[in-house]
Amino acid sequence: MAADHQPVMLxxxxxxxxxxxxxxVVDCTLGMGGHAAAIAARLTAGGKLIARDRDVESLExxxxxLQGLEDRIVFDPGKFSGxxxxxxxxxxxxxxxxxxxxxxxMYQLKAPQRGFSFxxxxxxxxxxxxxxxxxxxxxxxxxxSEKDIAQILEAGExxxxxxxxRAIVRARPVETxxxxxxxxxxxxxxxxxxxxxxSTLSFxxxxxxxxxxxxxxQALLDALPEVVKPGGRxxxxxxxxxxxxxxxxxxxxxxxxxxxxxxxxxVATATDEETRRNPAARSAKLRALExxxx
Ligand SMILES: C[S@@+](CC[C@H](N)C(=O)[O-])C[C@H]1O[C@@H](n2cnc3c(N)ncnc32)[C@H](O)[C@@H]1O
Numbered sequence: 615m616a617a618d619h620q621p622v623m624l625x626x627x628x629x630x631x632x633x634x635x636x637x638x639v640v641d642c643t644l645g646m647g648g649h650a651a652a653i654a655a656r657l658t659a660g661g662k663l664i665a666r667d668r669d670v671e672s673l674e675x676x677x678x679x680l681q682g683l684e685d686r687i688v689f690d691p692g693k694f695s696g697x698x699x700x701x702x703x704x705x706x707x708x709x710x711x712x713x714x715x716x717x718x719x720m721y722q723l724k725a726p727q728r729g730f731s732f733x734x735x736x737x738x739x740x741x742x743x744x745x746x747x748x749x750x751x752x753x754x755x756x757x758x759s760e761k762d763i764a765q766i767l768e769a770g771e772x773x774x775x776x777x778x779x780r781a782i783v784r785a786r787p788v789e790t791x792x793x794x795x796x797x798x799x800x801x802x803x804x805x806x807x808x809x810x811x812x813s814t815l816s817f818x819x820x821x822x823x824x825x826x827x828x829x830x831x832q833a834l835l836d837a838l839p840e841v842v843k844p845g846g847r848x849x850x851x852x853x854x855x856x857x858x859x860x861x862x863x864x865x866x867x868x869x870x871x872x873x874x875x876x877x878x879x880x881v882a883t884a885t886d887e888e889t890r891r892n893p894a895a896r897s898a899k900l901r902a903l904e905x906x907x908x
Pocket of ligand 1: 619620621622642643644645646647648649650666667668669672692693694695715716717718719720742743830831
């Protein structure tokens, strides 16, 4: 799995990060280590890659993939919200480069036991860090009120959240991903089952809630002025508009306040060639920033 992993928009990420040999680089989303391998290869022993991910399982797989480059990598499990404290603890309070490739990895999506995929039978888990505290998706659908479930679904852009929440509550207990997917499909009129799979937005919404993804993303954006050196660069890859919006807003605010310079005025996307080769890149949006330090 790790060996055939294709990091999204790698050329563009490297172009905008512009890593220098002695840089301290933070990869906040190590995943399978695709971007990290290319970044570490650009560092000399004087540089450091702080490789972080909230998923300890992914961190271990990436560690194996990155064998031979360990002299310049510090593996550090943890969430976006813990970045500031982690950098201080590790003795690198400010970084030259920060990368965040948001969302879940193909590895997480395709592991049925993690419960992210509605195409594979699995438990309703959806925690990015398999050892993190709950709630799991199963706890949400089985124990939250219909109103709260509807709110969670609508917050994740599933506008039919109330109808789906009602069907979920009626069908309790809901044990597996495919069972939940069947409930969602039957709750929607056939004409609504159009372009995307009927479960796509509900599963995305549950995942966002389980992992507090929007809160985590905001915590990382808020930390940027303190964790990136003047002249340092930041690159974010996002995969849906809910993620891209806060990144765009935070970058524009920093630029307006004269604390940073936008490196791309218009969001960068994957080339047609990459999208053909790697469909996961289709919805990717890249934004890059240089801190100016005031
Ligand atoms: C799209 S994957 C990264 C893929 C990676 N760039 C590569 O080339 O292999 C996103 C990773 O970020 C991690 N992640 C997502 N949100 C996080 C957060 N708030 N804190 C730490 N890690 C997070 C996920 O566990 C996942 O492994």
